[in-house]
Amino acid sequence: MIRAAIAIASATLVAFIVVPLAALLLRLTPAELIASLQTPAALTALGLSALTTMISLAITLLLGTPLAFVLARADFAGRRLVDALVDVPIVVPPAVAGLALLLAFGRFGLLGPPLRALGIQLSFTTAAVVLAQVFVASPFYVRAARGAFAAADQNLEAASATLGMGPLRTFALVTVPLAGPALFGGAILTWARALGEFGGTIMFAGNLSGVSQTLPLLVYLELEGGNIAVATAVSVVMIAASLVTILIVRTFERR
């Protein structure tokens, strides 16, 4: 009796997840899928998503790696506060993140006047897309990297030092290779979250083709415009990217 109830509960939830995905995948024939993806709007959004997610990932790696190392190893006043703040974007609703970015970097935002004095306008540009992605997605990498750096065997770094390697080379030749799988898994999660970023982007960067219209925004626009085929085709691409992400992360977690 209890076993049956458990089986039914489990099967219901699995089916609930699988059925919508199947509906997306079964909606179009392969020919229709390819044709829909070759529309100018889809190709432009695909290119823009590829470009912006690569840039936001690069920024995350460049700034997030030192931050994660400091959070894992350094002992300073306010470390726990910084540690918690870094995680905030994970739980903040994306639309709220977009509004916050607008109020900070928008033309009439907190930093609007100094940015304008420098001739920089961020809101409703491709740069705004990247900023929104970094804001919502970088915590996933920082969390993973922080955990890996904290768990690393510091005797190995000490051994490297006694053998004559300075701190930077020890970091590059010992710390990073050993944390490698975790860093890679965190980077993949960050990339996937950036690829799916919608709320912050539409609030802070708008929905302009070729400027800020990434794949998720295109899905929304095409559906609004009644063009279900393109919306579906783009969604299939994003689901494929998600599945590949999960497979990669799982593979690295098992190592």
Next chain:
Amino acid sequence: MLQVDVRLALRDFPFAAQIDVPPGVTVVVGASGAGKSTLLRLVAGLLRPDAGSIRLDGRLLCDAEHFVEPYRRDIGMVFQEYALFPHLDVAANVGFGLRARGIAASERRARVARMLERFEIADQRRVRVAALSGGQRQRVALARALVIDPAALLLDEPLSALDPQTRGRVRGELRALLETVAVPTLLVTHDQADRAAFPERVVRLERGLLLTAAS
């Protein structure tokens, strides 16, 4: 000659050691927690003393004003669990310190090969360290520390990571290998059998206090 005269406040008791280590093996015995690893970490530069100085062959390694970073000390250290790099094979582990010194790949290979021959692990050169036995790991750790021609050698419980059956045999091997090492060598251990195997010079560390008179 390695000259140590340092003090450091530890959590449970103050640490103070004054010892002149001549070339050859000096065994430091003491219970666990007595500060044996602290002594080695101070000499290696992995810890800073509160006061005092360390000199090696006349070179000042640290005092109140100076501190030579561990990567500039030229001191070989064998860690308690060996701290071999798991992502590198045996040859890359042994050659790590030569790489740090910017020695060309061809010379590096030759020096690593000679060292692996001497330690009888040449046939393991392409093996990852995880696949080695405890005794082999210990030899890799020792080869890695010696290939850089260190000015001093530090061994932190070099036999404690081995199972009791292997320990006796490896102790004999270690004794023979260390006879060929002509630099000041500190070997810390809590094991009376280690002490018996290196009877020439034994000092005792008790609750952070190094008494050089013990034997």
